[in-house]
Amino acid sequence: MASKSAQRTARAALTATAVSALLGAALPLPHAAADPETPSDASAALQKYNDLSHQAEALNEEHLRAQETLSNAQGSLDQANRDITTAQQAQEALRGQVDLLTEASFEGARFNELSALLVSDSRQDFLNRMSALGVLAGDNAEALQGLSDAVDLANDAARRATEAADAANQAIADIDQRKAALDGQITEAREAYRSLSSAERAALNNAGDMSAIPVPAGKAGEALAFALAQRGKDYVYGSNGPNTWDCSSLMQAAYRSAGIAIPRTTYSQATIGRQVSRNDVKAGDLIIYYSGQTHVAMAIDGIRAVHASTEGVPVKVQDIESIGPVDVIRRVVG
Known part of the structure; x- marks a missing residue:
C-alpha cells in the first residue's frame, strides 16, 4: 500500500508540474527591451519586438553620448575662443608698450654707458642716468618677454580652438549618423509592437x-x-x-x-x-x-x-x- 501511495503522490506531482508549465506557456511574462531573454515559448513577434527594442535603446544611449560629446567639444571651443580674445588683447597692450619704448630710443631717451658718462655734469648725475638706463632696459626686456608670451598664448589658444572645432564637427556628424540609425530602429520596433497580439501588448503595458x-x-x-x-x-x-x-x-x-x-x-x-x-x-x-x-x-x-x-x-x-x-x-x- 505504501508503494502505491508513493506512486500516486509522484503522479500528482508530475501532473501539477505539467499544468504549471502549460499555464506558464499560456501567460508569457511581460518582457521589455531590458530583459535578458524572452521565454522560449513566447511568440516570434514578441521575441522580435524585444530584440529590436533593446537595439533601439542602445542606439538611443549612443545618440545621447554623441550629444554629450558635442556639448563638451563646444565648451572647449568656446573657452579656446575666449583665450584667443584675451591673448590678442594682451598682445595689443604689450605691442603698444614696446612701440613706445622703441620710439623713445629713437628720440634719444636711450643712452649707453659711455654717452651717459660724457654728458653727465657730476658723479651723481652719472649715477642717476645709469639708473634710468637700467629701468628702461628692464622695462623693454619685460615688455618684449610679455609680448612673446602673449603671442605664444594666442597661438596655443588658436590651436586648441581648431582642435575643438574639429571635435565638434565630428560629434555633429556622429549625432546625425546615430540619429538616422535610431530613427530606423525605432520604426522597426514600433512595427514589431503593432504585430503583437492584444494579450501580449496588455502584458507589456501592465504597470x-x-x-x-x-x-x-x-x-x-x-x-x-x-x-x-x-x-x-x-x-x-x-x-x-x-x-x-x-x-x-x-x-x-x-x-x-x-x-x-x-x-x-x-x-x-x-x-x-x-x-x-x-x-x-x-x-x-x-x-x-x-x-x-x-x-x-x-x-x-x-x-x-x-x-x-x-x-x-x-x-x-x-x-x-x-x-x-x-x-x-x-x-x-x-
Missing part, C-alpha cells in the same frame, strides 16, 4: 506593482521616492520628463530631485559614485545592465528595482535579475 513602497531616509531615499512616483508613465526614447522618460533620464531626474547632479547617459552613470557588489545592493543604487552599459535601473532593495524599460512598457518595478544581465552597480551617495 505592475503600484502599491506604496517605503524608502529609507537620506538622499538615496529621496531619489528612490521620486523614481517610484513615476511608475505608470510612458517610456519615450530620448525623453527627459516630466511625463515620459527613458532609462537614464529617469535616474538623472530622480537624483536631481534630491539635490544631486549626475550625468545624463548610462555610460557616464556607470562611472559615478563607488562600485558595490551584487550582495551589497541598497536602495538608490544604480544598476547598469549589459556589457555595453546601455540600460540602468534604481534598486529598491536587494531584490527589486524601478526603471523605465522601453517604448510600450511603462515605468515599473521588476526583480533586479529579471531586467537583464548586471554589468556594474554604483552607489551615488553613502
Whole structure:
C-alpha cells in the first residue's frame, strides 16, 4: 500500500508540474527591451519586438553620448575662443608698450654707458642716468618677454580652438549618423509592437506593482521616492520628463530631485559614485545592465528595482535579475 501511495503522490506531482508549465506557456511574462531573454515559448513577434527594442535603446544611449560629446567639444571651443580674445588683447597692450619704448630710443631717451658718462655734469648725475638706463632696459626686456608670451598664448589658444572645432564637427556628424540609425530602429520596433497580439501588448503595458513602497531616509531615499512616483508613465526614447522618460533620464531626474547632479547617459552613470557588489545592493543604487552599459535601473532593495524599460512598457518595478544581465552597480551617495 505504501508503494502505491508513493506512486500516486509522484503522479500528482508530475501532473501539477505539467499544468504549471502549460499555464506558464499560456501567460508569457511581460518582457521589455531590458530583459535578458524572452521565454522560449513566447511568440516570434514578441521575441522580435524585444530584440529590436533593446537595439533601439542602445542606439538611443549612443545618440545621447554623441550629444554629450558635442556639448563638451563646444565648451572647449568656446573657452579656446575666449583665450584667443584675451591673448590678442594682451598682445595689443604689450605691442603698444614696446612701440613706445622703441620710439623713445629713437628720440634719444636711450643712452649707453659711455654717452651717459660724457654728458653727465657730476658723479651723481652719472649715477642717476645709469639708473634710468637700467629701468628702461628692464622695462623693454619685460615688455618684449610679455609680448612673446602673449603671442605664444594666442597661438596655443588658436590651436586648441581648431582642435575643438574639429571635435565638434565630428560629434555633429556622429549625432546625425546615430540619429538616422535610431530613427530606423525605432520604426522597426514600433512595427514589431503593432504585430503583437492584444494579450501580449496588455502584458507589456501592465504597470505592475503600484502599491506604496517605503524608502529609507537620506538622499538615496529621496531619489528612490521620486523614481517610484513615476511608475505608470510612458517610456519615450530620448525623453527627459516630466511625463515620459527613458532609462537614464529617469535616474538623472530622480537624483536631481534630491539635490544631486549626475550625468545624463548610462555610460557616464556607470562611472559615478563607488562600485558595490551584487550582495551589497541598497536602495538608490544604480544598476547598469549589459556589457555595453546601455540600460540602468534604481534598486529598491536587494531584490527589486524601478526603471523605465522601453517604448510600450511603462515605468515599473521588476526583480533586479529579471531586467537583464548586471554589468556594474554604483552607489551615488553613502
